[in-house]
Amino acid sequence: MHVTSRAFHKNVRGAVADPNLRRSLATMKTGFRANRAKAAAALPEFEALRDAGAAIKDRTLAHLDHYLERFEARVEESGGQVHWARDGDEACRAVLDICRAHAARMVTKGKSMVAEEIALNAALEAAGIQPVETDLGEYIIQLRGEVPSHIIAPAIHVRKHQVADSFRENHPQFPADRPLEEPRDLLDEARAVLRDRFLTADVGITGANMLVAETGSTIIVTNEGNGDLTQLLPRVHIVVTSIEKVVPTLEDAATVLRLLARSATGQPMASYTTLSTGPRRPGDADGPEHFHVVLLDNGRSRMLGTEFRDALRCIRCAACINHCPIYGAVGGHAYGSVYPGPIGSVITPALASLEDAAALPNASTLCGRCEAVCPMRIPLPRMLRNWREHEVARRLAPARVRWGLRLWSFAARRPALYRAGTGLVARLLVRLGGRRGRLARAPLAGAWTRVRDLPAPPAGGTFMDQVRIKQSKARDGR
Amino acid sequence: MSQSARQAVLDGIRASLRRGPLPPETAAVLDTRLSRPEPNVVPAIALGDRRTLVARFLAAAEAAAATTQRVPPGEEGAAVADFLRAHALPAAVAVAADPRLDGLAAAPMLCVTRRGADHGAPTDADRVGVSHALAGLAETGTLLLASGPECPATLNMLPDVHVVVVRALDVVGGLEDGWDRLRRHAGAAPLPRTVHLVTGPSRTGDIEQTLQLGAHGPRRLHIVLIDDDPAAIRA
């Protein structure tokens, strides 16, 4: 997996200075977050479903080899084929081999984060095969030559006038002076352009939200219908997916479905939940003649044996991303990984390397909102802390940070020293804060004070001092 | 891809789980569970008497931006014609070859072309498509459509307007009840190639998170519910 997370700090500076991005990210609060809260509140069983969902995934992961073998057997029984891939290169090669076997020149693609993870578009293009993204958001960023900035809303960072610019540039078949001000105009134009692609593509590639061991079905959950036209119209359907997506039964899939759309967009069900089982049957008038599933590992089997195993429960709903204050401030591209936000910061170091992604586990205030909304109850903050421990243990953290932590732990183990030290600093800060109670500059806090004042602590001693005073007052008052 | 990739992935999983291949007894227990699936948490909205379930199905479908209509058996052809006229839509409809939809072909106000079986696949020119659902799910107002020779799956996606006929007797509670119907429908064979769970028309929020109905799939979803269940009819 290609990551550019080493540039995180530089990216962040660019991101916070971008007014278009600020306005785009502001929509998350009224959109995703409000809708999820409403949907969760409307279903009394939501918390019980979260428990059940996490338990299903735990049970499945404990027997992952078995369920994958069963899934494979069912796919083959229904006339399809499963291709295993250790890494992204093997997965791309499997897809290319199938495309070449069918002399494919153009492929349509439904939204797939695994395809992004393995950089499938680049591999297809290098082989002379044109990939066409058909999810509206993916189509927009493909035209702009970008990668997704969000796992379910890939073009969330793009404003509509920017979409209009891309369409004018890339759709010369339409009159130059056509109106493209409204989202409706843009959508209708994309629909018209892509309809033609659906009908002429040689191969359709989709991802999968789930794989069902009981039936050998792959499941996609979508709203636009593009994933369906992608897989139903060409002669070949390839599903590009990863090993942790398997669930045992349709009943288990039902539990995940009840959580997925509610956590993602706040819908009780997305417009389309599609089960695909094998190729078309004798007598069927439509549907693909060939059905392939490419099963990617790419570090997941290794993750299974680590303290990050629970992150394999992830159903990629994006709730943690939508609720993350850091993501909300910097957007997805700053992370430099296919998977942004809290879940991205946990899995990127595992799927790529901690060396490349060390900035990401630190890009969190550990406020806990992500874990509070995660339908699979993944302890994301705990995992971010675990990565930070690895970072320090492996001396990847900057020396300044390591020395600071050493100093802090020295003091923290000596309460008298700690209290004396914090008392001294608190008094000093109060003095420096003066009547305003704020500091424009402070030693060691340059990164903070460059963009905002540092509030001085309230006079009257440290937090501990104040608690003591309050307690003794309460005692006297009694 | 090769046999070695498969083996390497499976070995990697087993190494992480700190064990070898599952002992046959354990595998057998898991397989029994696969062949006799148990429901997990079923929400209360998936439960209720017949009348409640049918009413909830229609209300939930409308909440997902579908339109609905209840008609007595035999009147579905007239209902579809009325709907098309009311929305100034063409009377030319592409109807699945499903014999349960033969009544539509007989309706004088409709110009019907059949799709599927010997009639060929749906085309991009089909502006209005009519399918028959295997079941309706009260829980979320979802239609369950199973592909087959007489039920071409692209008819659910290509037309601008998708009309789905569903019988009140086929309206069930939740997803688990839908799976039961599906398993009975498939029998010993694998599931149908494509099973669509459709909840409202296609939509997108990809441009500035503004919800737009009618993305790549149908712009409109109209449900014609045939009131063939005496226990579900309103008092």
Ligand code: SF4
């Ligand atoms: S970590 Fe949880 S909240 Fe985040 S995408 Fe995965 S399942 Fe959703």
